[in-house]
Amino acid sequence: MQLTEGLEYRDGRLLFEEAALEDAADKFGTPLYLYSPELMLERYARLKADFRKLNALLCYAMKANSNLALLKELAWAGAGVEVVSGGELALALKARFKPSKILFSGVGKTRAEMRQALDARIQTFNVESHGEMDALEEEAARMGVKAPVSIRVNPDIDAGTHRNITTGKAENKFGLSIPDALAAYRRAARSWRLEPIGLHAHLGSQILSPEPYRRSAKVLAKMIAELEEDGHLVGQVDIGGGFGVPYGEGERLDTSEVAKAAASLSTPGRRVVVEPGRYLVAEAGILLTRVQYVKRTSDRTFVILDAGMNDLLRPALYGSVHPIVPDRLRPGRPEPLEFVGPICETSDTFGVFECAEPAPGDLFAILMAGAYGYSMSSQYNSRPRPAEALVEEGKLSLARKRETMADLV
Numbered sequence: 001m002q003l004t005e006g007l008e009y010r011d012g013r014l015l016f017e018e019a020a021l022e023d024a025a026d027k028f029g030t031p032l033y034l035y036s037p038e039l040m041l042e043r044y045a046r047l048k049a050d051f052r053k054l055n056a057l058l059c060y061a062m063k064a065n066s067n068l069a070l071l072k073e074l075a076w077a078g079a080g081v082e083v084v085s086g087g088e089l090a091l092a093l094k095a096r097f098k099p100s101k102i103l104f105s106g107v108g109k110t111r112a113e114m115r116q117a118l119d120a121r122i123q124t125f126n127v128e129s130h131g132e133m134d135a136l137e138e139e140a141a142r143m144g145v146k147a148p149v150s151i152r153v154n155p156d157i158d159a160g161t162h163r164n165i166t167t168g169k170a171e172n173k174f175g176l177s178i179p180d181a182l183a184a185y186r187r188a189a190r191s192w193r194l195e196p197i198g199l200h201a202h203l204g205s206q207i208l209s210p211e212p213y214r215r216s217a218k219v220l221a222k223m224i225a226e227l228e229e230d231g232h233l234v235g236q237v238d239i240g241g242g243f244g245v246p247y248g249e250g251e252r253l254d255t256s257e258v259a260k261a262a263a264s265l266s267t268p269g270r271r272v273v274v275e276p277g278r279y280l281v282a283e284a285g286i287l288l289t290r291v292q293y294v295k296r297t298s299d300r301t302f303v304i305l306d307a308g309m310n311d312l313l314r315p316a317l318y319g320s321v322h323p324i325v326p327d328r329l330r331p332g333r334p335e336p337l338e339f340v341g342p343i344c345e346t347s348d349t350f351g352v353f354e355c356a357e358p359a360p361g362d363l364f365a366i367l368m369a370g371a372y373g374y375s376m377s378s379q380y381n382s383r384p385r386p387a388e389a390l391v392e393e394g395k396l397s398l399a400r401k402r403e404t405m406a407d408l409v
């Protein structure tokens with residue numbers, strides 16, 4: 001059984017950052033998201049070290065996990081943040097990220113969101129279409145300000161990840177083709193109300209090889225050379241996020257190799273930006289869940305949990321597999337058991353794992369649930385969302401209350 005950092009069995013019980021999972025479940029109920037800010041900050045420090053020579057700005061992609069307590073920790077540590085909605089921008093400001101370190105991406109920014117971001121004086125809009133640029137120019141003119149823009153290029157690179165989280169291929173809705181992005185940059189440079197500051201590319205998520213980043217860096221370098229030949233200044237280049245983590249037993253992405261790939265883009269006058277989401281928080285969080293029933297059929301044995309796809313959507317959405325481990329090691333022969341949720345959907349399954357048959361009430365931890373867990377959760381089947389808690393040196397604290405029936409109406 002493979003455990004992630006921060007987890008260990010001691011005297012037959014599973015601890016996360018020195019706190020017994022049973023205590024967390026008793027205190028806050030299940031299903032429960034439990035996060036370790038320290039593990040997240042360790043990842044942040046590791047990535048910072050990898051990109052140290054480039055003096056890069058690390059902007060946390062908040063969509064991975066927007067719990068305010070975690071955001072505050074990252075803001076305090078000096079991170080920037082990448083947001084994709086007015087809601088995320090409001091949270092970023094509440095968590096006290098410096099506006100000069102806030103980037104705004106997304107293909108469908110509304111005019112109200114643009115005004116909100118212009119008002120907050122964020123660092124950059126990652127612009128993804130000509131229509132968006134026109135709207136931004138108009139809103140900036142109305143407010144009498146200049147909008148800083150970075151043009152998102154779609155370099156048509158296959159990042160070798162799941163098709164649902166591939167964003168840098170020509171068939172994807174994100175960014176502009178290379179010629180279109182160059183034209184957009186030149187167009188922004190001619191505008192009184194736009195200030196082109198750089199280029200941006202994000203290839204997808206859960207990328208496990210540095211190779212796509214090398215290819216993307218080459219494309220970006222060529223575009224920068226072309227723009228600079230025309231006399232434009234490209235003061236920032238954002239290589240996006242997407243740094244993968246091994247959910248199973250696979251290889252880790254060597255992020256120092258990604259930094260090496262980006263090194264060719266870095267000059268004293270040009271800042272490199274990275275937008276890690278999953279990498280910072282995936283392994284810093286687990287989802288605690290109790291067994292409701294064990295159901296044997298002629299075909300298989302189901303372990304029915306109190307957490308379902310509304311709490312953790314990734315397995316149903318992408319077929320992703322999160323390791324599941326018991327709080328207590330039970331005697332008995334391990335057998336293949338299918339762990340499922342209570343939701344009325346066949347896709348509400350977490351997969352088949354070898355495990356001794358548990359009993360109702362037993363506690364399990366679904367690992368690597370810190371990224372795209374709570375942030376993708378819903379009230380589907382009219383289930384209030386779970387609580388979120390923090391564990392710090394063995395101490396547990398509530399970070400967001402469990403929703404109640406009142407939240408359903």
Ligand SMILES: Cc1ncc(COP(=O)(O)O)c(C=O)c1O
Nearest residue numbers: 061202205241242275276277278
């Ligand atoms: C523009 C952009 N940047 C960064 C990210 C973060 O990706 P990840 O969590 O895989 O690092 C995303 C994810 O969708 C994104 O769309």
